[in-house]
Amino acid sequence: MYFKSFFNQQLAQMSYLVGCQKTGEAIIIDPLRDLKPYIEAAEQEGLTIIKVTETHIHADFASGLREANETLNAKAFVSVLGGEDWTYKNINGEYELLKEDDIINVGNVKLKVIHTPGHTPESISFLLYDNASDVPMGLFTGDFIFVGDVGRPDLLEEAAGIKDTTEIGAKAMFNSLKKMDELPDYIQIWPGHGAGSACGKSLGAVPVTTLGYEREKSWAFQIKDEATFVKTLTSEQPEPPYYFKEMKHINRDGVALIDNAIVPPLQNLYDGVKIIDLRAKEIFLDNLSDGINVPYNSKFLGFVGWYLDYEAPIQLIGSFEDVQNAANDLKLIGFDNVIGYVKNVTGGSMQQIEPQHFKSIDQTQINILDVRNNQEWQESHFDNAKHVHFGKLEKEEIPFKKDERIYVHCQSGVRSAIAVSVLHRLGYNDIINIKGGYSAVKQYNR
Structure with a gap:
């Protein structure tokens, strides 16, 4: 078996590549739109990515599921358990709908589906087996179980605007955790996010944990009363950036395939088009522009996501390298409409x-x-x-x-x-x- 995890710092997001070295087949789990890291890793191991899946319809980044489905001809496997409102649409390549206990075979490796709603209704986890053994190795939990936390249940209500779903989601999460009683302590937990993600309130920075450790240390496993659990889970969650609302719909309905074109320089910034100023705050405060100052660093997406209008373009201020990197990062949250940039501007000080x-x-x-x-x-x-x-x-x-x-x-x-x-x-x-x-x-x- 081949196993590799990928961590994106901007999104604090984990994705995974699992393959069978005997048959040369591989699957991506929860991919980003930029498929290059997965392709490079697969080719280094002599693997071909033939399948792609994800744990749920994501709210914090644009999924690469359709990207892999259409550009790699990878068969897509998606949950059918979210009800009418949260059923995947517009998957153009070959795909299969998943339900409880379904199996995805990847050569001599298999993933068994466990329905784990709470963060979202359609959320599923994948129990990983090597077919040489009936003993499971670990669980891809997506936004179900994190290190030290569990997924927030309020995004459908807070971000997508679907009323009265927070308490329903919290109760579903309580029951999903009970399903873990059937699994042994040694099961490894491979989560969808780490510290810095807004998909929970107290995520740990360690990239992997075990079910036994979480049973001992995570607050979510300590509370046995449903009402207390619901109250604790739904309190003090961080405010979700406005772009989360767009992500739920983009990932359900689909987004255009990624465009890797260079962002061109402009002679002058266009009037009436929103500006994002990527310069460091010290430079901006001493030399103001008419843009919103969101410095390009590891927290860029978490901050800029509050100010994007997916129906309107933006232009950037910053160095060539920062602009191209920022534009590529924006594509990770489904925003492709950067029309150009200037390197610097001259203005007064704050x-x-x-x-x-x-x-x-x-x-x-x-x-x-x-x-x-x-x-x-x-x-x-x-x-x-x-x-x-x-x-x-x-x-x-x-x-x-x-x-x-x-x-x-x-x-x-x-x-x-x-x-x-x-x-x-x-x-x-x-x-x-x-x-x-x-x-x-x-x-x-x-």
């Missing part, structure tokens, strides 16, 4: 204030905008502050007038730079960024 100086100001007499997430706000905040999540500034009401002076902060200064760029773009003309954010001010208080 007002900033040191934390010790901010501390000396009478905070009851100024406007403070806290752009952190809900959990951070609820844990502690400045008494006179108003709260709007940094990703929601374009769509929610901002509690200050455009000509008022506003002091903006997040936890450490990264998200506030994004926030001030949004406010600047919206026409707020007296914004002051608090350097180092809330933590720096509190540190100075000591």
Whole structure:
């Protein structure tokens, strides 16, 4: 048997290639749209990718299932267990619908289907066997079981807008975990995500675990009462980026095959087209553009996903390398409409204030905008502050007038730079960024 995992840092996402070296056949599990890493790994082992499958209709990235189905002629295997609303559509190549206890054979390797709803209704897990033994090796859990956590049940309601599904999903997750009682402790757990993903609230950074370890250490296995489990699972989940709504529909209905064209340079940025400024926040704050400052780094997709309109193009500001990499990363979440870029722009600077100086100001007499997430706000905040999540500034009401002076902060200064760029773009003309954010001010208080 051949086994290889692939980790994408931007999405904190795991995908897998499993093959039979005797027959030369292989299958991809939960692939991204960019198939090159899987093809390269398969060819190095003398394998041919003949099948592709996934654990569920993903909400956080654009699936490569149809990409493999059409470009590699890999037979697709997808769940039929999600009901009418969450049944796969528009699979153009050969495919098979999966239900409980179905088997996918890949040479002398097999995957047995276990229906594990909770994160989504159609969610399935795959129990891996080598046909030389009746003893299972491990479980591909997708967004069912993570290291130290389980998948959130609220995305259909919070991201896709399907009302009253969160509690139903949480109860389904409780029952899915009970199915694990039938499996031994030594079963390896190969999850779909690690730390940094918004598909759960406390995912561990370790890429693999065992069922026995999770039974001992994960909170989800400790709670035996359904009502308590539901309350715990549905509380304090992170806010899902707006693009999650698009992903559920894209992955159910299909997206155009990936286009690897180079993003061209522009002589000038187009008026009326949204700009994403990829430069580091320090450069942006000293040299403003009319764009939203989302620096190109390992957190790029998690931040930029709040500001994308899938019906409209964007243009970028940044170096050639950063622009091409950012455009390729955007394709991972199904956004292909980057029309061009410029390397740099010349503009004024943003007002900033040191934390010790901010501390000396009478905070009851100024406007403070806290752009952190809900959990951070609820844990502690400045008494006179108003709260709007940094990703929601374009769509929610901002509690200050455009000509008022506003002091903006997040936890450490990264998200506030994004926030001030949004406010600047919206026409707020007296914004002051608090350097180092809330933590720096509190540190100075000591």
